[in-house]
Amino acid sequence: xxxxxxxxxxxxxxxxxxxxxxxxxxxxxxxxxxxxxxxxxxxxxxxxxxxxxxxxxxxxxxxxxxxxxxxxxxxxxxxxxxxxxxxxxxxxxxxxxxxxxxxxxxxxxxxxxxxxxxxxxxxxxxxxxxxxxxxxxxxxxxxxxxxxxxxxxxxxxxxxxxxxxxxxxxxxxxxxxxxxxxxxxxxxxxxxxxxxxxxxxxxxxxxxxxxxxxxxxxxxxxxxxxxxxxxxxxxxxxxxxxxxxxxxxxxxxxxxxxxxxxxxxxxxxxxxxxxxxxxxxxxxxxxxxxxxxxxxxxxxxxxxxxxxxxxxxxxxxxxxxxxxxxxxxx
Amino acid sequence: xxxxxxxxxxxxxxxxxxxxxxxxxxxxxxxxxxxxxxxxxxxxxxxxxxxxxxxxxxxxxxxxxxxxxxxxxxxx
Numbered sequence: 001x002x003x004x005x006x007x008x009x010x011x012x013x014x015x016x017x018x019x020x021x022x023x024x025x026x027x028x029x030x031x032x033x034x035x036x037x038x039x040x041x042x043x044x045x046x047x048x049x050x051x052x053x054x055x056x057x058x059x060x061x062x063x064x065x066x067x068x069x070x071x072x073x074x075x076x077x078x079x080x081x082x083x084x085x086x087x088x089x090x091x092x093x094x095x096x097x098x099x100x101x102x103x104x105x106x107x108x109x110x111x112x113x114x115x116x117x118x119x120x121x122x123x124x125x126x127x128x129x130x131x132x133x134x135x136x137x138x139x140x141x142x143x144x145x146x147x148x149x150x151x152x153x154x155x156x157x158x159x160x161x162x163x164x165x166x167x168x169x170x171x172x173x174x175x176x177x178x179x180x181x182x183x184x185x186x187x188x189x190x191x192x193x194x195x196x197x198x199x200x201x202x203x204x205x206x207x208x209x210x211x212x213x214x215x216x217x218x219x220x221x222x223x224x225x226x227x228x229x230x231x232x233x234x235x236x237x238x239x240x241x242x243x244x245x246x247x248x249x250x251x252x253x254x255x256x257x258x259x260x261x262x263x264x265x266x267x268x269x270x271x272x273x274x275x276x277x278x279x280x281x282x283x284x285x286x287x288x289x290x291x292x293x294x295x296x297x298x299x300x301x302x303x304x305x306x307x308x309x310x311x312x313x314x315x316x317x318x319x320x321x322x323x324x325x326x327x328x329x330x
Numbered sequence: 331x332x333x334x335x336x337x338x339x340x341x342x343x344x345x346x347x348x349x350x351x352x353x354x355x356x357x358x359x360x361x362x363x364x365x366x367x368x369x370x371x372x373x374x375x376x377x378x379x380x381x382x383x384x385x386x387x388x389x390x391x392x393x394x395x396x397x398x399x400x401x402x403x404x405x406x
Contacts, residue, residue: 126355133354137361140343144368151372269358288336 004076005204009197011083013224015090016193019102020050020228022090023189026259026279027182027229030252036171042178043230049179050186051226057187059213060270064127065195068107069114071202071209073122077325078113079200085109085318089310098306101274106192107131108311112318116326130271135307138262138273139281145258146285153250154289170249177256182229184263185275190221192272197221251286258282277307337376344369 027050028042037045074082086102086109093100107128114122157166194213197220201207207214259275259282266273333341347366354362 129353130355130358133350133358136346136350137354137365140346141361141365144343144365144372147372148368265361271358288339 002204005200005206008076008080008083008200009220011080011087012193012196012200013220015083015087015102015106015196016190016221016224017228017231018087018090019189019193020047020225021231022094022102022228023185023275024229024231026275027178027185029279030255030283031174031178034171034174034249034252036174036178036249036252045175045178046182046185047226047229049182050190050229051222053183053186053190054218054222056183057191057264057267059191059194059218061188061191061267061272062194062198062213064130064270065106065110065192065272066199066202067124068110068127068131068195069199070118070122070124073114073118074110074199074203075117076200076203078117078322079110079196079203081113081116081318081322081325082106082110083196084321085112085314085316088317089314092313093306093310096306100306100310101276103189103192103272103274104131104135104307104310105314106196107272108314109318110196111311112315112320113322115315116319116322134266134271134273135277138266139277139284141262141265142255142259142278142281143285143288145261146255146282147288149258150251150254150286150289153254167249170253174249174253174256177253177260180260181256181263181275181279184260184267186222186225188263188267188273189275190218190225191267193221193224194218195272251283251289255279255282255286258285274307333377334380337373337380340369340373340376344373 024043024046027046028037028039031037031042031045032039036042083106086105089100089105089109090102093105111123111128153170191213194217197217198207198211198213201214201217202209202211256279259279262278262282263273263275344366347362347369351359351362
């Protein structure tokens with residue numbers, strides 16, 4: 001394996017690490033804001049389940065990511081540029097405390113690099129269509145499931161007037177829902193990096209074009225995202241856990257369970273979805289069971305704008321990087 | 331007949347799910363259909379609830395006896 005390939009794998013794993021760092025908030029925001037776990041306990045819990053996901057889910061999402069660009073188009077410089085664009089976009093949004101999607105940054109980044117290298121025809125329309133549809137569907141699914149679960153809980157426990165007792169019960173249940181969500185997060189997000197490394201190994205003829213993801217890549221990607229979660233980003237915890245709507249243990253349980261179900265469904269179907277979008281939709285869903293005004297729509301709107309700008313933003317950064325590299329190396 | 335914001339919110343979610351059927355790959359149509367079903371179900375339920383003027387509706391100000399009683403929790 002050449003030094004370049006090893007270096008780019010290092011960058012891809014660094015992206016995965018930063019993905020865990022950036023998205024740690026999604027897994028633990030509700031657990032921390034409802035004081036079920038301390039921040040340190042919560043990140044350790046989430047990191048463990050991020051890693052454990054490798055044993056449960058396949059690599060269908062990795063296959064989708066590796067097919068976003070036509071086979072044979074990407075070279076080492078383009079893959080590096082794609083990762084660079086995604087990382088830069090993640091850093092920008094992390095700096096402003098916006099819970100945007102690392103996944104869509106990666107897709108936008110790879111697309112920008114591929115277009116700079118070989119034009120628009122290098123993109124596979126069907127794969128983009130699948131990803132684009134789920135940009136809208138995944139938060140909506142999280143929203144609907146969370147509302148349904150939360151309303152179901154209210155209906156089941158409507159005679160349960162001891163608020164503290166009920167919330168105490170859901171404090172414990174939240175450990176399970178946070179674990180489920182972290183499993184889904186690890187499974188879907190780690191596979192995006194696996195897809196990039198798979199594309200890199202195929203581009204360098206280290207693997208045949210129809211190869212599946214090698215085990216060492218699976219383990220490396222899950223380790224990177226788990227470690228990233230362990231060092232989690234606290235700015236976004238604040239936005240997710242308190243600013244969108246105030247979350248109680250019963251709401252945290254509903255939001256995490258709903259988001260976990262939506263993400264696991266997408267993972268099994270091979271669709272790379274944003275864990276950030278999904279949990280945000282679910283948190284809004286639980287807020288809506290109280291009243292629409294419980295949701296701070298100004299903050300939610302700011303988040304939506306950051307989502308809309310993610311793919312174009314990462315696309316532009318990667319396109320510029322790839323165009324500059326082409327000029328330097330020509 | 332007029333609806334409040336919450337039923338309309340779910341109606342919009344259902345309509346979006348149906349509209350997205352066209353660009354969604356056929357293998358995932360069941361996701362759209364399920365989502366639309368859930369959204370329209372809650373649209374109808376919330377519309378009925380509003381129509382009845384049920385005092386227990388979650389749109390009412392929270393009391394202390396609800397599990398999501400934020401104000402009640404805060405006071406403690």
